[in-house]
Amino acid sequence: MTTTRFAPSPTGYIHIGNLRTALMNYLIARKAGGTFILRIDDTDPERSKEEYVDGIKSDLEWLGLHWDRIERQSERLDRYQAAADSLREMGRFYEAFETPTELDLKRKKQLNMGKPPVYDRAALALTDAEKETLRAERGDGVWRFKLDRERIEWRDGILGDISIDAASVSDPVLIRGDGQVLYTIASVVDDTEMGVTNVVRGSDHVTNTATQIQIIEALGGKVPAFAHHSLLTGPQGEALSKRLGTLALRDLRAQGIEPMALLSLMARLGSSDAVELRSDMAELIDGFDIERFGSAPTKFDVDDLFPLTARHLASLPLAAVQEAVVEAGVPDEKAAQFWDVTRQNISTLKDLGPWWEMMRDGAVPQIDAEDAAFVKEAMALLPDGPFDDQTWGAWTSAVKEATGRKGRGLFMPLRKALTGQAHGPDMSALMPLLQVVKARG
Structure with missing residues (x-):
């Protein structure tokens, strides 16, 4: 069965980049009739917050991306330690003690020599006694996975054939000195034990995928089908x-x-x-x-x-927006008529409130200087309310006959005087909803 997962870290709220990953994995699972897992990657106890877990769930539910089950990495720490023990036993896991400053100096030296800045595996040459001395001086070291220095290849669902030389990649740190399990191994263990068959994530993970493939194979797991989507930029191509x-x-x-x-x-x-x-x-x-x-x-x-x-x-019927129409203050008896008039003239449901305020309280007239006398004459011809769907046609005909105006020169000044806007719904449909006309003066 096809199984995918969305694995956010609860260190912040879902942003547009996260959504792309979540949606692709969700659609793959649903199209295949498979399983979509929400996996909370909360192995960092300091940065992970429950409010973000709740926020992630709320955002996914709002979008309709419903998960089949939820998992939390903080509840699976024993599984990651078991995997780490297995890697130690097979000689693929080793402790290293370099400080960040020492690693930085090594990288700079390698770059100056024209070599890739790859960890030199100096820790592998340490004796047990040297390790004990370093632990006493610096505390526990980090644990690195020993890569087989060969080419790692896979067929990517988006990028096509990928081939990465493991010799050009540093042995990845899987456990920090303070004991915190990092994403690289936790994700591998989870994907393997949860039967994840397809993984879609950002193209910034390509090198990470290469190392994880070796870890999966070392632990006897089945490599999922990977696909790496492009990263988003701003509308001008700027970093997002x-x-x-x-x-x-x-x-x-x-x-x-x-x-x-x-x-x-x-x-x-x-x-x-x-x-x-x-x-x-x-x-x-x-x-x-x-x-x-x-x-x-x-x-x-x-x-x-x-x-x-x-x-x-x-495209929505009134029933789908009923709550928003009520919140805008529209009486029940006018709700259907109001929605029919405004539905083609809003960008978001937030626009409903201003439309109803205009209808209920009257608009601030927008009258150009050259139209002031015309509008005054026209308003004298406007019948008393309530208005109906025949009012606009009858009134504009009377105004045309009295003033000689026609076309845009007739209709636009009257629209702006009644609604305060140059654009909007059909005036014949809008007039029955107008309760106050401020342009009367």
């Missing part, structure tokens, strides 16, 4: 990493972005398929193909989400 804090899903949600607009964009962004607004998750699942994504950096512009949100909202 520094802006991700402002692109947290909770912030987009607060701005009124609709889940289906966000999912429709992210399910196609960076692929050879055009972005198309989908009506539901089933359409997203059916149209998803990981092999149609490319390796080039992918431009993301948050402004693209607003027209998609507007189009999505315009």
Whole structure:
């Protein structure tokens, strides 16, 4: 069975980059009728916070990315220690004691000699007595996995054939000196024991994947099918990493972005398929193909989400937005009429409140100087309310006959006088909802 996972660290809220990874893994699992695991990578006790765990769950539920089961790495520490013991027994795990300063000096020396800055495995030459002395002086060392220095190859679901020379990569640290288990081994153990068959993640993990393949094979696991998606940039190609804090899903949600607009964009962004607004998750699942994504950096512009949100909202029945209409203050008896009038004229549901305020309290008239006399004359011809769907047509006909104005010169000044805006709903449909007309003076 196809099994995928989304494995966020609860050290912050989900941002747009995380979403791409989550969505791809979710769609692969659902399309195959498989299992989608939410795995909380909380092995860092200092930075992991429960509020972020709750935030991650809340964001995924808002999007409709429902997991089949949830796992927490903090509850599996014994499994990682067992894997570490196995690696020690087979001679693939060794303790190293260099300080960060010493490692930095080694890297600089290698670079000056024209060599790749790879850890030199000096720790392998230490005697037991030397190790005891170093532990007494510096505390416990880090534990590194000893790579087989050969080429590591796999067929990537997005990047194609990948080949990395392990001799050009440092033996990865899997356990820190303070005993904290790092992602590299924890992820391998989890993927293996949970039967993960497909892993999609960012292209910044390619080298990490190479080392993990060797760890998986050393522990007797089955290597999943890997795919590495491109990284997102800003709309001008600029690095997005520094802006991700402002692109947290909770912030987009607060701005009124609709889940289906966000999912429709992210399910196609960076692929050879055009972005198309989908009506539901089933359409997203059916149209998803990981092999149609490319390796080039992918431009993301948050402004693209607003027209998609507007189009999505315009397609919804009143029942789907009833709560937002009520929150805007619209009486029940006017809700259906109000939604029919405004649905094509909002970017987000946040726009409903201002529309109802304008209808209920009247708009601040926008009257150009050259139209002041015309509007005054026209307002004298406006009948007393309540208005109906015939009011606009009858009134503008009377104004046209009295003033000789027609076309845009007739309609635009009157729209701006009644609504304070140059654009908006059909005035015949809007008039019955207008309760106050401030332009009367």
